[in-house]
Amino acid sequence: MERRPGGRSARVRDAVRQATLAELGEHGYSGLTVESVAIRSGVHKTTVYRRWGSVEGLIADALELAREEPWPMPDTGSLQDDLRGIVRLVQSGFADPVAGPISTAFVAAAVLSGDAARSLHDFFTARHEQAAVVVRRAVERGELPPDTDGAEVIRMAVAPIYYRLFVTHEPVTERDAERAADAAAAAARAGVIRVV
Amino acid sequence: MERRPGGRSARVRDAVRQATLAELGEHGYSGLTVESVAIRSGVHKTTVYRRWGSVEGLIADALELAREEPWPMPDTGSLQDDLRGIVRLVQSGFADPVAGPISTAFVAAAVLSGDAARSLHDFFTARHEQAAVVVRRAVERGELPPDTDGAEVIRMAVAPIYYRLFVTHEPVTERDAERAADAAAAAARAGVIRVV
Numbered sequence: 588m589e590r591r592p593g594g595r596s597a598r599v600r601d602a603v604r605q606a607t608l609a610e611l612g613e614h615g616y617s618g619l620t621v622e623s624v625a626i627r628s629g630v631h632k633t634t635v636y637r638r639w640g641s642v643e644g645l646i647a648d649a650l651e652l653a654r655e656e657p658w659p660m661p662d663t664g665s666l667q668d669d670l671r672g673i674v675r676l677v678q679s680g681f682a683d684p685v686a687g688p689i690s691t692a693f694v695a696a697a698v699l700s701g702d703a704a705r706s707l708h709d710f711f712t713a714r715h716e717q718a719a720v721v722v723r724r725a726v727e728r729g730e731l732p733p734d735t736d737g738a739e740v741i742r743m744a745v746a747p748i749y750y751r752l753f754v755t756h757e758p759v760t761e762r763d764a765e766r767a768a769d770a771a772a773a774a775a776r777a778g779v780i781r782v783v
Numbered sequence: 784m785e786r787r788p789g790g791r792s793a794r795v796r797d798a799v800r801q802a803t804l805a806e807l808g809e810h811g812y813s814g815l816t817v818e819s820v821a822i823r824s825g826v827h828k829t830t831v832y833r834r835w836g837s838v839e840g841l842i843a844d845a846l847e848l849a850r851e852e853p854w855p856m857p858d859t860g861s862l863q864d865d866l867r868g869i870v871r872l873v874q875s876g877f878a879d880p881v882a883g884p885i886s887t888a889f890v891a892a893a894v895l896s897g898d899a900a901r902s903l904h905d906f907f908t909a910r911h912e913q914a915a916v917v918v919r920r921a922v923e924r925g926e927l928p929p930d931t932d933g934a935e936v937i938r939m940a941v942a943p944i945y946y947r948l949f950v951t952h953e954p955v956t957e958r959d960a961e962r963a964a965d966a967a968a969a970a971a972r973a974g975v976i977r978v979v
Contacts, residue, residue: 617895694950698891699813704952711951742943742951743966749950750942754890755907756900762979770939770970777969783958 602628607649611692612685643702650706654713660720666730669721670744670768677745678764694753715741731775736782744771798824803845807888839898846902850909856916862926865917866940866964873941874960890949911937927971932978940967
């Protein structure tokens with residue numbers, strides 16, 4: 588059996604990150620404690636405190652794990668359908684009984700903690716970059732003006748979902764997701780979402 | 784001097800609501816306590832507890848005060864310019880050193896408390912209704928299809944501002960506000976924001 592340097596350390600980190608996600612999913616941000624993550628992960632409490640420092644440190648590290656997860660981008664040949672795929676993925680993610688509460692806990696944590704806000708900011712920067720590929724392809728197909736702002740098209744497509752979930756506290760349906768995607772696609776085609 | 788029935792009670796309520804807003808502005812949701820509102824308003828703590836119950840009750844009542852505030856709607860003769868006026872008002876409101884922290888505290892409170900979420904939901908329902916007049920006028924002018932969903936146009940215009948402020952934690956400029964308004968106007972004109 589091979590012994591890799593850092594193998595044990597990497598396993599400890601993975602156990603703590605998985606335990607953080609599981610605790611967030613079950614108890615939300617306000618229920619997350621270093622103690623509960625230590626118990627769930629089987630890693631000693633003093634180790635968790637030494638390496639992660641606090642609940643905010645745990646969240647930042649768990650978000651890094653989430654950021655590394657592959658986010659499959661649709662490639663339907665139409666901007667509108669690609670955006671529909673992306674926004675429906677966001678909507679169904681929040682509706683999911685396991686993933687939904689975890690994502691909700693991340694947003695709540697960032698509203699309350701500057702550290703978590705910085706982690707979430709980096710997470711979304713990466714997500715916008717990834718998703719902007721569907722806008723780039725639409726530009727290449729001649730569907731959109733060349734100076735269309737890809738990240739901004741993505742923001743406009745997903746923003747109404749987050750607005751309903753975290754600001755107005757209204758329900759979100761699949762039809763709402765489609766309408767938001769269609770609106771972003773129409774605005775991009777009209778040439779009003781350009782790089783400033 | 785006239786003595787109106789309920790005059791004292793109304794003055795007490797007003798003092799408590801004003802104190803709640805001032806405390807939210809200075810210390811945010813996590814710093815709001817029944818005690819600090821009692822001290823600031825000059826109303827006895829037991830009275831505040833009896834009539835408002837808790838921090839959530841104070842927030843719900845302060846939101847009702849905010850909901851009653853006049854929200855002047857632009858009437859420029861163009862949907863795009865009307866929407867720009869509305870979204871710039873939202874953006875500049877959050878940038879305001881006095882009003883900004885209060886609005887931020889309301890959103891944070893609603894992320895953490897179901898009672899505050901219900902109050903904020905009602906607040907935004909009223910705001911969407913008020914603002915939808917600019918969409919109705921655009922329909923009457925023949926700028927938009929008759930079955931355009933007014934509240935949804937407003938949601939789409941303002942959502943990117945809230946998304947940056949409370950989800951991705953990105954800065955928001957006046958140009959971002961204009962671009963969001965222009966996108967919602969273009970999508971409405973394209974006929975993709977209809978009543979479902």
